[in-house]
Amino acid sequence: xxxxxxxxxxxxxxxxxxxxxxxxxxxxxxxxSIKRLLETQWSQVWVTGEITNLRAQSSGHYYxxxxxxxxxxxxxxxRGTPGVNRDWLEDGRKxxxxxxxxxxxxxxxxxxRVRGVEREGMGALQAAFERLKxxxxxxxxxxxxxxxxxxxxxxxxxxxxxxxxxALRDVMQVIERRYSSLxxxxxxxxxxxxxxAEEIAAAIRLLNDWSQGGHPLDLILVxxxxxxxxxxxxxxEEVVARAIFESALPVVSAVGHEIDFTISDFVADVRAATxxxxxEIITExxxxxxxxxxxxxxxxxxxxxxxxxxxxxxxxxxRQRLARAHPRRRMEAQFQRLDDxxxxxxxxxxxxxxxxQTGWQVLSQRLQxxxxxxxxxxxxxxxxxxxxxxxxxxxxxxxxLHDRWQQAATRLRLLSPQQVLQRGYSITLDATTGxxxxxxxxxxxxxxxxxxxxxxxxxxxxxx
Numbered sequence: 001x002x003x004x005x006x007x008x009x010x011x012x013x014x015x016x017x018x019x020x021x022x023x024x025x026x027x028x029x030x031x032x033s034i035k036r037l038l039e040t041q042w043s044q045v046w047v048t049g050e051i052t053n054l055r056a057q058s059s060g061h062y063y064x065x066x067x068x069x070x071x072x073x074x075x076x077x078x079r080g081t082p083g084v085n086r087d088w089l090e091d092g093r094k095x096x097x098x099x100x101x102x103x104x105x106x107x108x109x110x111x112x113r114v115r116g117v118e119r120e121g122m123g124a125l126q127a128a129f130e131r132l133k134x135x136x137x138x139x140x141x142x143x144x145x146x147x148x149x150x151x152x153x154x155x156x157x158x159x160x161x162x163x164x165x166x167a168l169r170d171v172m173q174v175i176e177r178r179y180s181s182l183x184x185x186x187x188x189x190x191x192x193x194x195x196x197a198e199e200i201a202a203a204i205r206l207l208n209d210w211s212q213g214g215h216p217l218d219l220i221l222v223x224x225x226x227x228x229x230x231x232x233x234x235x236x237e238e239v240v241a242r243a244i245f246e247s248a249l250p251v252v253s254a255v256g257h258e259i260d261f262t263i264s265d266f267v268a269d270v271r272a273a274t275x276x277x278x279x280e281i282i283t284e285x286x287x288x289x290x291x292x293x294x295x296x297x298x299x300x301x302x303x304x305x306x307x308x309x310x311x312x313x314x315x316x317x318x319r320q321r322l323a324r325a326h327p328r329r330r331m332e333a334q335f336q337r338l339d340d341x342x343x344x345x346x347x348x349x350x351x352x353x354x355x356x357q358t359g360w361q362v363l364s365q366r367l368q369x370x371x372x373x374x375x376x377x378x379x380x381x382x383x384x385x386x387x388x389x390x391x392x393x394x395x396x397x398x399x400x401l402h403d404r405w406q407q408a409a410t411r412l413r414l415l416s417p418q419q420v421l422q423r424g425y426s427i428t429l430d431a432t433t434g435x436x437x438x439x440x441x442x443x444x445x446x447x448x449x450x451x452x453x454x455x456x457x458x459x460x461x462x463x464x
Contacts, residue, residue, distance in 0.1 A: 027108070035103035038110060042101035047073065047112065048120060054091050062089055066097060066112070074111040075099070084117050085130060094120040125229050129236050132263060136238070141245050142266045148250045150270055152285035154218035156183040158207035158249070160200055163188040167225045167254070167275040174279035179286045185210070185217060190234075191224040197237035204243040204251070211249060219250040221282065222264055223275045226257040235262040244268055254278030327415055334415075338408045345401040349394060356390050421454045428452075431459065 025033075049066035056062050060079030065072050075097065077084060088095060098116035103109065118127050136142065161168050163186060175182050187203035190196040204220060211217040222244065224235070234240065235255045244251045244267045253268035254275045265271040272278035280287075363379055413419055417427065428437045431448035443449070443462045451458040 028105070031103060031105050031108050034110075035105065038101045038103060044098070045101060045112070046096060046098050048094070048096045049073065050094050051089060051091055054089055062086065062114075064089065064091075066095075074104075074109060075114055076111055077114040077117075081115060083131070084114065085134070086117075088117050088119055096120055125233060125236075129229075129263070132236065132238055132241075133266065136241055136263065136267065141241060148269045150250055150252070150282065151218045153289075154182060154282060154285075156185060156215075156217055157282060158185045158187060158211070158217045158220040160187050160189060160203040160207065160220060160222045161224055161275075162191045165191060165225055167223045170225075170275045171221065171223065171279045174276050175283060178280065179283040182283065182286075185215075192227065192231045192234055196234035197240050200234060201237075201239045201243035204240075204247055208248050217249055219252060219282070220247060221252045221254065221278055222268065223252075223254040223272075223278060224256070225275065226260060232256050232260060232262055235264040237263070240264055241267045252278050252282065327417075331412055331415055334408060334412050338405060338412075341401060341404060341408070345398070348397060352390065352394060352397075356386065359386075418454075421452060424454075426451050426453050 047066065049068045049072075052065045052067055052072075054062065054064040062077040064075050064077075066075050067073070077086070077089070096118040097112060097114050098118075099112045099114040101110060102113050104111055140146070159168065159171065161171075168186070172184070175184070185207065187207050189199035189203040191200065200222065204222065207217060207220050222235070222240075224232070232255055235253075241263045244253070244264055250269045251267075252270045252272055253262070253264040254272035254277065255262045255264060256274075258273035258277075270281060272281055360383060363383065421427070428449055428451045429435060430437060431450040437443060437449065445462055447462045449460045449462065451460060
């Protein structure tokens with residue numbers, strides 16, 4: 001037996017033992033190995049998170065980061081990847097991504113190569129709905145210019161729905177209440193489940209054929225009550241959308257409740273929130289006309305009262321205009337103007353007199369200060385001339401104002417009722433009230449009248 005080697009406090013163990021054999025990787029080799037491992041183990045993966053740092057390159061590729069509260073993941077969506085809605089890629093939006101994990105070797109960075117995008121909370125049905133919606137919209141099935149107006153007064157309509165569903169009962173109740181003479185032609189079909197979409201499309205085509213075969217319809221109503229997305233899915237099938245698009249008759253789609261939207265709603269000519277709302281839209285023309293007729297008498301009375309009020313206002317305005325145009329008003333205005341002229345003439349005379357009087361006083365003071373005999377004589381002569389000119393100007397002014405006064409008085413006399421009497425006319429008045437009689441219809445038998453002539457008056461009594 002070999003003796004056990006002795007140990008001391010200086011025993012260093014295997015520190016100086018020969019080095020063990022080891023594998024040394026290059027960076028490229030290690031990165032390639034990790035990439036191969038990731039692509040093998042994680043070839044298909046769904047991951048959810050929030051988009052950030054979205055970059056759209058000119059090449060058509062999209063680069064962004066998917067993150068949550070604890071980590072982040074680099075993602076790339078290449079230009080040629082089919083079936084991906086790139087409109088859903090937006091900073092801050094939460095999405096579900098489907099793809100494969102790989103490594104971008106130049107940076108040694110692992111990333112997700114995106115193959116599919118869903119908004120968070122959307123299932124496969126919703127994704128299929130969006131794909132079909134985009135496809136049909138691109139083909140022009142939703143174009144507003146192809147939408148047809150509904151007839152205002154329909155006589156007979158076709159209905160595509162389940163004969164046992166609540167939607168049909170709701171439609172019939174509204175029509176019975178609003179337009180009971182409207183005829184309904186039911187094309188029964190299933191509205192959910194496998195094969196329901198084909199039955200709905202066949203019912204739409206059947207009603208079109210029946211209408212063209214001598215039983216004309218005005219429009220088609222496609223409807224059913226509310227339900228889940230799965231329950232309403234038959235109305236999201238392409239076959240139904242194509243049948244509505246190809247219909248020769250206008251189509252009204254009323255599927256589900258107000259918050260529900262289906263492909264048939266987008267293709268149809270008119271979308272209604274509920275079956276009852278669809279019935280109200282279809283009968284709106286007849287219902288509105290009936291309401292208009294019911295309100296017509298009250299409206300006519302209102303218009304008559306309005307016209308009477310307008311005529312009364314016009315008559316009052318005419319009366320006020322006649323009162324303003326009365327000859328007495330014009331005479332009063334002329335009298336007032338004459339008074340203004342007289343007052344102005346008196347003020348002018350006083351002003352001129354004061355002016356010349358002041359000038360004379362100044363000259364007198366200067367004359368008294370200088371006292372030359374010759375200058376005094378000249379000043380006196382000048383004063384006499386100015387006095388004569390002043391008197392002459394005053395006389396001319398007075399004469400001019402007197403002529404204007406005479407002209408105004410003459411015009412006033414011409415406008416005076418007395419002048420009319422001088423031309424041989426007379427004025428007949430009610431002897432009691434003094435009211436002027438303008439028409440024979442204003443007098444009655446036994447009424448006392450007073451007739452004014454140029455000179456004097458005549459008392460008379462009406463004999464009829």
